[in-house]
Amino acid sequence: MIRVVLPYHLRTLAGVEGEVALSVAGPATQRSVIDALEARYPMLRGTIRDHVTGQRRPMLRFFACMEDLSHEPPDAPLPEAVASGTEPFFVVGAIAGG
Amino acid sequence: MVEMLGVEHFLKLDTEERMSGVRVLVGTRKGAFILTSDGKRERWDISGPHFGGWEMYHLKGSPVDTNRLYASQSSGWFGQIIQRSDDGGKTWHQPGTPPGEPTTMPNGMPKGESNKFVYDTSSETGKPLTTHQWYDGTQHPWEFKRVWHLEPSWSDPDVVYAGVEDAALFRSTDGGKTWHELAGLRGHGSGPKWQPGAGGLGLHTILLDPSNPQRLVVAISAAGAFRSDDAGHTWKPINRGLKSEYLPEPTPEIGFCVHRIAMHGSRPNVLFMQLHQGGGIFRSDNAGELWQEVRGNLPTDFGFPIDVHAHEPETIYVVPIQPYPGRYPPEAKLRVYRSRSGGNDWEPLTNGLPQENCYVNVLREAMAVDTLDSCGIYFGTTGGQVYVSPDSGDNWTAIVRDLPAVLSVEVQTLP
Numbered sequence: 099m100i101r102v103v104l105p106y107h108l109r110t111l112a113g114v115e116g117e118v119a120l121s122v123a124g125p126a127t128q129r130s131v132i133d134a135l136e137a138r139y140p141m142l143r144g145t146i147r148d149h150v151t152g153q154r155r156p157m158l159r160f161f162a163c164m165e166d167l168s169h170e171p172p173d174a175p176l177p178e179a180v181a182s183g184t185e186p187f188f189v190v191g192a193i194a195g196g
Numbered sequence: 197m198v199e200m201l202g203v204e205h206f207l208k209l210d211t212e213e214r215m216s217g218v219r220v221l222v223g224t225r226k227g228a229f230i231l232t233s234d235g236k237r238e239r240w241d242i243s244g245p246h247f248g249g250w251e252m253y254h255l256k257g258s259p260v261d262t263n264r265l266y267a268s269q270s271s272g273w274f275g276q277i278i279q280r281s282d283d284g285g286k287t288w289h290q291p292g293t294p295p296g297e298p299t300t301m302p303n304g305m306p307k308g309e310s311n312k313f314v315y316d317t318s319s320e321t322g323k324p325l326t327t328h329q330w331y332d333g334t335q336h337p338w339e340f341k342r343v344w345h346l347e348p349s350w351s352d353p354d355v356v357y358a359g360v361e362d363a364a365l366f367r368s369t370d371g372g373k374t375w376h377e378l379a380g381l382r383g384h385g386s387g388p389k390w391q392p393g394a395g396g397l398g399l400h401t402i403l404l405d406p407s408n409p410q411r412l413v414v415a416i417s418a419a420g421a422f423r424s425d426d427a428g429h430t431w432k433p434i435n436r437g438l439k440s441e442y443l444p445e446p447t448p449e450i451g452f453c454v455h456r457i458a459m460h461g462s463r464p465n466v467l468f469m470q471l472h473q474g475g476g477i478f479r480s481d482n483a484g485e486l487w488q489e490v491r492g493n494l495p496t497d498f499g500f501p502i503d504v505h506a507h508e509p510e511t512i513y514v515v516p517i518q519p520y521p522g523r524y525p526p527e528a529k530l531r532v533y534r535s536r537s538g539g540n541d542w543e544p545l546t547n548g549l550p551q552e553n554c555y556v557n558v559l560r561e562a563m564a565v566d567t568l569d570s571c572g573i574y575f576g577t578t579g580g581q582v583y584v585s586p587d588s589g590d591n592w593t594a595i596v597r598d599l600p601a602v603l604s605v606e607v608q609t610l611p
Contacts, residue, residue, distance in 0.1 A: 107250065107273070141277075143311055143312070144311040145274040145311070192273065
């Protein structure tokens with residue numbers, strides 16, 4: 099299972115607490131993980147990736163294993179520790195606002 | 197078949213129907229609040245924040261089903277969400293993904309289309325627009341940012357219109373589950389000349405003629421006002437008679453920073469407009485074909501909201517704001533101005549409003565009227581106050597004083 103940590107507002111929107119555990123078909127990539135997340139929680143469609151372009155929203159970033167993966171290709175394999183469920187995949191909102 | 201609502205409908209509301217209470221829907225920078233009271237409008241129950249931390253640009257109820265509410269929830273981080281309530285705001289869900297139901301369609305595709313606003317670029321429209329004018333005069337891609345305004349239909353609670361930024365008009369006919377652009381508006385031909393105001397290129401005003409479902413009026417900052425007489429297929433600019441000090445050409449076809457247009461349902465051909473400074477207050481007696489200025493004795497020509505009394509179609513309200521230096525009330529006195537003659541002659545309404553050291557603003561969506569026998573007027577401020585006058589503006593009290601900055605105020609008169 100892939101572990102995903104969502105920011106507060108997306109957890110509220112999806113109605114979940116804590117981490118989300120996802121079963122991902124095929125290789126674990128940013129795209130396959132977000133696809134699986136949106137399939138299970140369709141209310142999150144458009145909140146992480148733009149509906150039209152599929153691009154990550156500008157004020158969100160993807161982290162795992164202490165590294166910023168935001169600019170990795172969406173189909174690049176995620177670290178083995180994420181694929182094995184040892185480490186979570188983080189969706190992080192920018193620290194901004196007031 | 198769309199039911200036609202004529203003058204009789206509004207006269208009936210005026211004289212026969214005894215309403216028992218009101219529900220005020222307040223959108224703020226950090227969530228939505230619902231304020232309810234009986235017909236006296238003295239004691240209030242406050243519910244919220246709903247969607248705390250999210251920008252709630254607008255909430256509005258269906259005129260044919262007071263339990264059906266639509267809300268625009270957005271965030272710079274997470275984009276646009278549409279929320280719907282079928283029980284008067286007690287519970288909410290994203291249309292198409294009600295709680296407890298499967299999250300996928302029978303064909304395996306995930307739900308979640310209610311958040312999806314995609315500009316129509318199909319060849320069927322004939323004019324697949326992709327750019328508009330940017331601040332520096334160059335062309336800029338049309339990019340969806342958020343929903344500014346939601347306008348439920350007069351006849352069907354599942355039909356609702358959305359005015360969005362970058363400016364376009366969308367419609368849902370399935371209760372907000374899916375949205376489709378009425379592309380004839382952007383395809384009018386002037387679209388590449390539309391330019392955003394400082395707050396963005398937003399379509400903020402949607403007026404549906406209750407007696408003629410073919411007629412819609414919209415307003416866009418800073419493109420101007422447009423009207424359709426064929427249910428939104430084709431549009432024409434209706435800006436003749438408006439003036440502007442901020443344009444090189446004073447009377448162009450488009451380019452006006454309309455702040456708000458109001459209409460009384462019994463007289464849909466009469467429109468009242470609050471324009472940007474250098475323009476002022478205007479009225480049209482022919483559905484926008486020609487506008488005339490009615491600023492009269494107002495202290496400034498600038499402000500955002502404008503609204504019409506529920507039972508007196510010639511009684512209108514504005515909140516003048518000093519445009520410079522800080523867009524706050526003139527002399528730091530919060531005053532609603534009322535005209536009982538459709539403009540030109542205005543009286544300040546101050547009883548119960550702060551008359552010193554007041555530096556709030558009242559935004560374009562933040563004024564509403566109820567339809568109780570003694571018409572109630574409501575407005576919200578950027579300082580977080582929501583005021584009510586249960587007697588047409590003569591006396592005001594604050595329902596709440598310390599909400600986040602108020603973006604929108606709508607009121608439902610409950611049976």
